[in-house]
């Protein structure tokens with residue numbers, strides 16, 4: 001139990017800056033003291049079902065002894081040492097070995113970071129470097145999608161396709177181009193007669209490559225299921241077409257699987273749903289279920305071979321102090337062991353179906369416009385007019401707040417409420433999400 005009252009904690013909390021908040025609007029935060037399974041306990045004695053698994057990452061749920069012990073044991077043995085050239089450590093060797101080919105065949109080399117933004121940043125640098133080594137230094141641009149979220153380093157910010165993350169930090173970093181996302185509910189691009197949304201959105205990629213010039217485009221980056229942009233699941237024909245276009249124009253395909261990796265969508269990695277393989281894979285979040293900060297990228301064997309053509313004297317000049325952090329990698333290894341033992345892709349499919357059915361039952365509310373998702377990640381789009389699909393962020397925020405009053409944590413993303421609970425969630429806890437959300441919506445009606 002907390003040694004101070006909630007108000008004192010909140011007063012002291014003013015001494016830190018929080019991500020993506022106006023300091024004044026952070027007046028009444030939930031002060032979380034403890035977590036257990038899917039439940040969060042606050043300093044003022046409330047118990048809240050975490051329908052977001054933190055930030056889409058606490059797949060194994062809170063309070064896992066095994067993960068705490070893995071961290072403790074490794075910290076006693078060796079918490080950290082440099083992983084820069086000339087040194088390495090056992091957990092990072094073991095984790096890279098475990099990850100070789102784990103997500104996609106032919107992606108056997110891992111570079112570790114502390115989180116997702118750094119992973120994407122590293123992928124952009126790697127793509128640029130790859131083309132330089134191939135004798136095409138003019139290929140530096142990255143094509144991304146509107147609505148994408150790729151993180152908050154300067155490059156990841158401008159790869160992101162959500163304006164509010166960018167306006168206060170301009171001028172824009174050069175070389176990022178955006179195209180429409182394959183959103184089947186409200187596609188913003190043009191669709192030709194006879195074309196599917198997937199075909200139209202893929203055509204937008206081809207047109208962008210031609211417009212920018214094939215010789216200037218290094219890579220295309222996409223989240224297989226867009227998260228912060230509103231949980232957008234692409235039509236099935238989209239990614240196979242994207243892969244073919246990337247191959248045709250010599251553009252590397254970077255998969256940002258920072259949310260979708262490690263079982264969330266019902267496959268270990270999400271492009272598997274469409275039988276597609278990226279050239280670079282970025283991961284973070286659920287690799288440790290949030291128990292330690294860790295991310296990274298995996299590169300294809302072809303990229304690795306190209307990097308190896310550099311002169312012996314030319315080192316790959318990038319890396320973080322915490323690349324290959326021994327404790328974080330030990331936690332990652334133990335967490336993957338748990339996720340395999342508890343069959344998380346299968347659980348995501350089973351619990352996801354239950355959640356999907358439950359969320360669909362809420363379509364009786366006049367403001368529930370769309371329910372979409374894959375595995376155990378869902379978005380419920382709130383509209384003021386179902387026919388016209390009029391986005392309604394204000395009502396979305398009201399439902400979010402009401403749900404919190406009913407002890408359910410979700411996340412408002414524009415006019416979409418997101419659900420991404422721990423994959424360890426039990427059936428009755430999935431039902432609790434629906435019960436609490438339904439009660440919150442009842443109060444709004």
Ligand SMILES: Cc1ncc(COP(=O)(O)O)c(C=O)c1O
Nearest residue numbers: 115116117149150151258259284
């Ligand atoms: C798809 C995606 N990419 C990148 C990031 C950035 O990761 P991080 O916050 O660990 O830097 C996030 C974070 O939410 C994300 O959802």
